[in-house]
Structure formats: C-alpha cells, structure tokens
Amino acid sequence: MALRITKDAHAHCSMHRQFAYELVWLPEKNYIPGTEVELRAGNFRQHYEWKMHRIDMERSEVLFSPHISKAGPDVFQNRKQRIVLRARLLQMVPKGEPVAIQLLATPSLFAGMDLDLFVWIREPNSAWADKSAEAGGPLLKEAGEGCRLTVQAGPVERFSVYSHPVPGVDGKVRTCMVPEDRYGNPSSFAQAVTVSWTWMSETAFALMTSSRILLLDAPKKLEKVTVNIRMDDLSLDENIANGVVDGDNLVVIGNPVLAQAKQGLLPAFGDIHWHTEEAGGADGGRPMTEALTSARDALNMNFAAPSDHSPELSEWERTVRAIDAFNADDSFAVFYGWENSTNRGHENYYFTMADHAAVCGGSAGFKPGDLETSTNQLDALDDGFKSFLAVPHHTNSVATLKKDGVPAWYQYNWMEPRDYRRLVEIVQNRGNQEKNDYTDAWRGLVHNQSASVQDALRTGHRLGFTGGTDNHVGWPGRVIYQERKSVILTGVWTERVERDSLFQTLWNRHTWAVCDTRAIVWFELNGVLMGGVLRIAAGEELTAAIEIEAETPLQSIEIISEGQTVWASSSSSPHVELQVPLGTFRRSTHFYLRALQRDGGFMYASPIFVEEGSFAHDGSVSP
Template identity: 25%
Template sequence: MRALGFAIVPVLALAACGPAPDESSGGDWPDRSPRFEIVEELRADLSRRRAAADGGGSASVEELGGPAVAGRPGTWRIVYRAGPLGVAVGGAVYLQVSPFWGWSTPQTEREAAFGYTTITTDAGGVDLSAETLDQQLLAVHVRGRALEAGERIEITYGAGPAGALADRYAERDSRFWVAVDGDGDGVRELISESPAVDVLPGPAARLLLHLPSTARPGESVDLVAALVDAAGNGWPEFRGTLELRLPAGIAVADGRDRPGGDGATRKVVSLALTEEDRGRLVVPLRLSAELGGAVRVVGRADGGSPGAGFEAESTPLLVSPAGRRILWADLQNHSGLSDGSATPDDLLRYAREIAALDAAAVTDHDHWGMRFMDREPAIWRRTLDAVDRLHDPGRFVALAGYEWTNWIEGHRHVVFFELTTEAAAGLLLSSIDESYDEAHELWAGLDGVRALTFAHHSAGDPIPTDWSQEPPPGLEPVTEIVSVHGSSESADSPGVVVRGAVEGNYVRDALDRGYRLGFVGSSDGHDGHPGLGHLASPSGGVAAILADDATREGIYEALRARRTYATNGPRIVVRASYAGWPIGADIPAAAAAAGEVGPIAGVPEGTLVVRAVAPGEIDRIDVISRQSATGAGAIAGEALCPERERECSLTVTLPAFRSGGYLYLRVVQADGGAAWTSPFFFE
C-alpha cells in the first residue's frame, strides 16, 4: 500500500488530442496552470523501491476518554508492534490522523494545546524522537538500537488537558493511519491494516423535513423527518416528539392527524421519536384528489428540555397532474476510501434516509488519498458491493463511479449506469496511467459503456478543466456547474463562485464555443452528507433530473437528453419551456423561424414560460442567452419577483434565435440559493 498521500494530500485535497475548437468563437483558451508537479510526484512514488521492512508490523487503538464524538476532544492510545523485520536505527514509525476534516495535528511541544502527544516504548536501549512533519502527520524516529520484532511503541494522542479534536464529520472506521520506514531510507509504507474508531454525531441541532418536489393529485408521498447535529451529521441520539402541521388536502396515511389551530385549513399530527429512531421518521402522507399547487409541511421536534426543540418547514411539493417527475440526485461523493468521510454504505444510506435523495453516486478518487483505488482492487470492490446492497429501483438509485483525478486536464468523475462486477476492474481508467491520462483516451476507453463523465469545478481551483477538447455528447452531455467548490457558470454567477476562477474558462465560455452542455449540480462531497453539502459549506450542489421513473435507465436517459437543472443546495422546483420545447432541447432553428412549436402544446413560438417554487424568497429570474453562433452569452433579461415571494412565474416573448444560439435561466433566492436550468439550444 502506497503512502505518498501523507505529504501532498493535505495541501490539495480540499478540498490530448480532440476536435479542434472553433477559432471564430473565441480564439485560444486561457492558460489554466496545469499541475504537472503533482503528476510527476505521484508517478515517482510508484517507482520508489520499498524495502521488505517498510510497512511491517501491526497497530491497535484504545479510546481512553470514551467514544469519539464529532468535533469534540478525546484521548486515544495507538500501540504499534514491530513486524518480523523490525525497524532499523534511522527508520521511523509514522502516525497520520485523517488529514482532511478537522482532527488535531499530533504535536509534542505544547502540552496545553490540542493534539499534544506522548511517545513511549517497552524496548530498552531504543531512543525515540518525534516531530510533526505536516498537517496531522507525526514521525517517530528510532535511535539507539533497532526496534525488534514484537517490541512496542505507544503513542498517546490527546495526552494533554485539551485532548485532541476528533473529525467534525461522524463516520464509522475513521482511521489512525500508521506507516513504517523499516530501513531508514526515507521511504515509508502503510501497514496492512491501520486501526480505526467510530466517530459519533454530536447532539441534535437542526430538523430537516423533505418532501418530494412533484406529485400527482391523489397520490401518496413520504415526508422524511431527520434531525442532524451542527455539522449535518445524521442519526444523533434523540428522544421526544415530532409534531407536524399539515395543510388542507394532506392527511397522514394512518389517520393519526387531528384538526389544528387553523381549523379546517390545517391538521396536526404528533408522533413519538424513540431512541431507536435516532432522530428520523418517515411519515406517509395522502394527497387529496382535489389538491393542487405548492404545499409545505411545518414541523417541530421537541426533546423535552431547554434547547432541545427544533422547528422546520419542509421542502416545497408541487402537486400537478402534468409535468415530469423531478428526481434529486448527488452524482459526486467521496467516502473514507479516498479523501472523504463515511463508508460507501453509510454515505448511500445518508443520501436515502437523511437527505431523501432519489439517487446518489459514490465516486472516490482513482489515485488520491491515503490508499489508491487504482492500485487496490479491493477498494473498488467495496464501492461496487455497497452500490449493489443499497440499489432499490423505483425508490432509490445507487450508482458506482470514480473520479478521474487528472491534475493536467482537469478532474472528471465517471458514473456507470450498467456495470457488471466482471467488467468493473477493467473500467477503472486511472488518470496517472499513461494510456488514459488524456481526456480523449478516457472517452475512448469508455466507448460502448453505459457511463457518463462530468467535468467539475471546471472554471477554477483546485484545477480548471481543459475545454480545448469538446466533450463527446454521448459520454458528456452535461457538466457539473456548481458544488461545494462554488459555481463555474460565469463571473456574474449568483452565490459563491469557484476560487481561482480563470477568466475565459467558465462554462458559459464553453457554450460560446458551441459546446452543448446541460447543467447539473452535485456536492463533490467529502463530508459523508450527499445532497446536503450546503449545510456545512457556503455552497453545495444537487442535480434535478426530469425523469419518468427512479431507475438507472430513466436517469441515464434524462441526463443524455439534458433534461436537468442544477442548484447550489436548495430544492427549488423549476418548470420551464420555450415554444413548447423542454429544457435541454435541441430546437431546430428552421422550426422556430416557421413558428412551429415543440412537444408541449399550446405555447406560441418565441414564448418562454417559467414557473419556480422555492424554499426561500425568490429575488429574481435571470434570462441568459446568445441569439446566434457569434458573440457571447449575457443576461438578456431580469424578472424581479414581487415582494420576494416563494413562487414566481414568468411568460415572455423573446426575439427569434438563429442557429448556434442558446438560452438558459437562473432562479435566484434572496439568500443566494440558486438554480440553473440546462440551456435550450438552437440548431
């Protein structure tokens, strides 16, 4: 097992040949500052000689102050036992606590500070010296004589009065990574199995209520009520009651509701939250056949003590007999198998049970983190097995994938929609493999496979996308326009714009080059909280997918057709059409010029129709367009929503579009939450 990630990962984790670009539409692409040095170091690490004693021995951990709790201090004793070849004089044992999400850096200098660590040994004549080398990395050097087989080194992490802070994100199997340089040549290797602890959630701090975004009159829907702690961790300990106030036309399926304070307009239901519920309930609701429009449910969880009451309003539900179903998905998530949090199973359970998503993908890095998936097939197999266990067609779509973490051409994640276990090993195409280190090679390797690639944080840090190669529409029909990194849409984007954005490398610049890309959001989450990355970050990302059913085939078909929109976290409902054509459509310019309309009947040519229903107050709807194949897209119109209401409708007649034009919408909440529709493209 390689251990290169010790030095490089903490700095950067937070975190080709293709069709020639159309020189008439913008000239050369800007300099993106590719990170050649990272690729060189990763490849050099693979070629370094490992001595037989490197990575030898075993380790265990003891929790001295009780179980680890997210973001709270504790004390842990890690005991290393030397392997058969021992550790030579000049060699070292390394402790790397997770370098990503808030563990204190182990240090031996300041007893009163977080992370103070003591080192002892039972080996007489062995002298130990320790030093902090990097973020969360401690080296224990062997002096005096060699550490022999079976001899021990005890590392007490959090030994001072302040203790050491645990990861702020709850997870099972949080590793204390132990590596060994057995011969003293400066090259280290992880031991075969580093010890781990479970990090528990903190106390409940917030109530979340999720309804589906669309339903038909007379249908039944589930309300998912979930308490989370201050960092968004799910399943905190909680015991109390959940009171729901239901609008007219909605009833609890088992009839436990009763008239409320608003008489006929609202009903109240009170439900018990037991310790076994771990702060989560699914409440089945019936919609009346007469119900229509946008509805919301208000709730309060009460733990029976001061500070233990939490109120919330649900995400909006639009009840209508027409329109495609909106599925919510998070298609990019990293687990503890690379540089994220949680096991793949727990990550998918959070998506389904806490965030109430319809679909989620596990996309750990190919060659990044503490262990490298492209070098250890067992890691990839764990992802595949978790996806198989959690996939439930019609209710929850679990997807397998990985991130092609290319530091020269930009990061893309690959998501599979039909993948047999037998084929999986041959489809993990590594970004540091010289056969697949260019985007056109990745796409060629996936040719004929039911998979899609997604460029992300394409405008800026940690590495912008090389847009000089036009993505093949069959493999990359949409792009991740927003995530926890921020928006890559444009410099005038609402909300947080990705850091280090390169002028001329935004997604809108790619559209101006003639690329036809739909929009999705996804969290690029590393916190184990798919669909809810915005709870702990200034920005998040989710994908709204307009599909007929919650199946892999249905989602794949919708993505290929660009029937999608993105949000930076809030579940904003957007219905939009242009001359009867749905978002993402290729509209024949000749048809538009002739006044022909699309598949949605009754909409005049040139008419844009929009309806938005949001969790928060809507500030405006922006219309972004380019009328023809020349020039640049820009804000063509801005519709302010009266009195900042949470519903806003827009009907406007636009000038005729010519071939090469495009049009998309931004729905912007007053608090910075936003949605971006996939563009309408004019052929």
C-alpha cells in the same frame, strides 16, 4: 501487541473544539534507542479530515508532528504516507511495556469519518552496516491492531424535512424528518421531543429522539409539510436554527411537492458526484453502503451514483455489488459511475451496465490518463458502447495543493465538443463554475480561469447542468459552506425513477442544479423543454415559459444568453408562472435560467439551444 485508547475523548463533529486523547502503545518486540516510530492514519481522507494540534510520546524525541518538523515528508509525500507522528526512541523499550502517547485533535465535520491509527517501525542499522545504506532499516508496519478515534454527530441544531417532490407509484409521498447537528449530520435529541406535522390540513404527533420516515397521502394540489417542535422540549445544548419562532414552537416547512406528474414527467432529485472508501486510495472515508443509506434515508434522494477514483477489478466488483443492492425501481435508483482525474481536468463517466466498455480497466481496456488520451480512448469505443456520459466538474478551478509552485491540476481543457459530454457540473464543493466573476450570493469561489461553463457554451459545447457535491467523506449531497451544512443536488424531469429512464433524461439534459433548495423548476422555449434543441425559422418569435415552485420568495429570476442577462425579474412569492417574450430569432444561440431565493438558495435550469430549421424538437433522442 497493539495501539490502544486509554482515555477516549468521545469526539463530536466540531469546527474548532480540540479533544484530548490518551493512547498506549504496546511494542511487539524489544526496540533499542534510535528506533524510529511512526503513527500513520489508515487512509488519506482520514488524515486530511482530522486536524492534529499536538502529539507527544514518552521516552522519545519527536521528529515530525503537527507542531514539530525536524524530519518529515512534504505535503505531496504525506498524501501517501499519512504520517501523524514520527519519533526517535531515546531509551530501550521492552516488548509489551506500555508507552504513553498524548494527542490533541479536532475531528472531521462529518460523522463516521473516524481516524484509524497504526504503528510503523524503522530500526537503526548496525555500526558495521554498509555506509551507503539508508540511516535505518526498512520501515515495517507492526502486526498488532491499531486503534480508532471515532467522531459522532454533535447536538441537535437543525431539523430537516425532505419530501419526495411528487407521489410515488404507491400513491404516497415519502418524507424524512431528520434532527441534525449544525453540519447536517443526523443526530438525536437528548430526550424524546414532541413533534407535530401538518399535511393537507391534517395534523399528527409523535415523540421523536432520532430520524423518522413518513408515508403521506398524495396531495390534491401543491403541498409542503409543516413541522412544529416545542422549544421547552429542547435541552440547553439544542436548537432548531432553521426554524421560525411561532409562540412556544419552532416551525420548519418542507420542500414543495407536486400533486402529479407534469406532461408525463416526474421531478426527482439526487447526487451523482461523491466518493467512498471503496477505491482510489480510500478517498471517501466511509463505506459505499453507508453513503447510499444516508442518500436514501437522510436526504431522501430519488437517485444517486457514486464516482470513486478509477476503481478497478475487486474495487469495481465491490462497487457494483453495493449499487445493485440499493437500486430499487420507482423508489431509489442507483447507476454506475467513476471519476477520471487528470492534470488538465476532471470528469466522471456514467452508464447503466456494470460491464460497460467505459468501466475503468474493463472489456475495452479503458484506463485513466491525461484528458486528451482519455478522450481518444472514449472516441474509439465501439458504437454499441456509446451509451455513456462524461461530465466535467470544477472546470474553472485550479488545485490549491502545489509543489514548487506548480498546482496538482489545472482548470478543465475544453477541447472540441463531444456528443457524450452533454452535461457539466455547474456548482459543487469548490463553488460556482458558471462564469468568471460573481457577486458573493452566487458562491463564486473561483474567478477568471477562462474555463467556466459560459466559456464552454461560447465555444460550441451543448451542455446541460448538474449540481454535485464532489463530497469525499461518504455523505452524498452534503458540503460545508461558511461553517454550516449546505446541500447541492441535481434535479431531473424523468418518466420513471428507474436506472434507464434516469440515464435517458440525463442524456436529454432535462436537468437543473439546486443549491440549498429543492425548488422544482420547469423552463421551456416555444414548447421545448430545458436541455433540448429548438429549430425555428429566422424572424419567428421566441417565448420562454417559466414555472418555479421554490421554498422562499425569489430575489432574482434571470434568463441568460451568451453570458448576458436578457431578461430579469423577482417574485414576492415562492410560486412563479410566467410567459416571457424574448424577441425574434436571428442566429443560433442558447438560453438558460437561473434564480436566487431570498434565503440564499439558488438554481440553474439547463440551456435550450436554438438554431435555424424547419421544425422544433426537444433533443429527446436515445444515445
């Protein structure tokens, strides 16, 4: 027997729309009155992402549903149980006789976050049962198939153009043109649309209904793709909201692309903090293979690394297979990672060997635990296994999920610095973690928790910056902010788009974080690249070099030291190239760069750490 859909609402991603479904349950045996019937989601993330408004089942009394709570679990219990409906039968239900269920729901904002529903049964005890026993028998899952409520992308409302920021080894610039719904899900036009694109003064045309990947010739100077779409080709439900009106066309301009490497280093973008259904209670909703495909072919990333919660044994084996299948040198590099979530801070571990000692439950027996215990375990790893990174995230945040007023987890516990804690996620889904107070433009969603990035730098931690989504829906790079798509990534300067080279550049902190931009950022101090260490004699002059290729003019450009703005400017051009005197060196300190585009996108370049010494170096040392 089974749970089936008799009326499918064919839902698409929506913030508010309610879709009506009709289901039928075919019981696998006869059930008497008093039997409890539950509908449960297949995993926690599905249950979390779908919002149920009303559920009714015939021939029953509803005990627990979105609008009734006579007998149901609390929010903590239901993270594991994932109950959508609990009802008590009022009549005998014969085997195979259809029982109608009506359901009203708003689906996830992420396409493919489908909702699997299954039937669980608890039959009542006999009147002669032991009175100390539970009110019913054991709760059992029916053997029959469940059903799946699917969610697809909505109508096209955006058109994204993502180019690799520099030509590849083949001399081509890989570019993805992607029609999207308002939340960033790759979508399709209702009918073929004529799209033209201009690159290096040459224009080409194509009929498009869905995404298209271009391989463009290497530019001779900085370039951006310009795309034109005729408004008359769009249906009444379609728009290109991120386009600029130019006559009969909507125009979209892509991200900046350099002609060549800079000082032997290539700019590259990726997301190294996202979750899939492979591990940790399926807390990511989609398979890792689909997540990596979207990272490569929808957002056109150069690199990626997953960070599922504590994957062990077969979960880790599946993770490794997926990572190795997608890893491609000089094209799309993928390395290994996982997340350790504790009640005093969350951090991710990254490495380039599938059998590294820092694997959860691996050769060194490293197990997730509280942050102090985990730190002691990491400290004890053999020196030969120190080639790993620990990257804390949402450090200045506290869980909104509480039980009896106690949060599920607290802000990060910045203990004594460790060499392997060389990076911090400065911006993510839970907002900006830079400091304790912000203007709204900087997405400061959390305030005054005293565990910000500035708090950590102030206490001696030497941290480079990453941007990550902490996306739990299997769509790397994407979050929802103010009911719209938002993209958060890490930029790096690397010798190659290759696993070991990328790990090395992360170790060296040659990184910058970007939010809703693919600005290319170069920040130096006396010739030392961001993330490095400058050793200099007292009284020597300090001069910063700033080069930014942004997507729009810059509202603000700031150099920050010890929590204070020491220099600030703006630019009416998206191109910035400046030399900035910062006075003379007096004591050990640090400087980092942040900038805000006129369209709201922003960026953070990793700090340069300054200390007294007889020579300068950039921190480019092997782990």
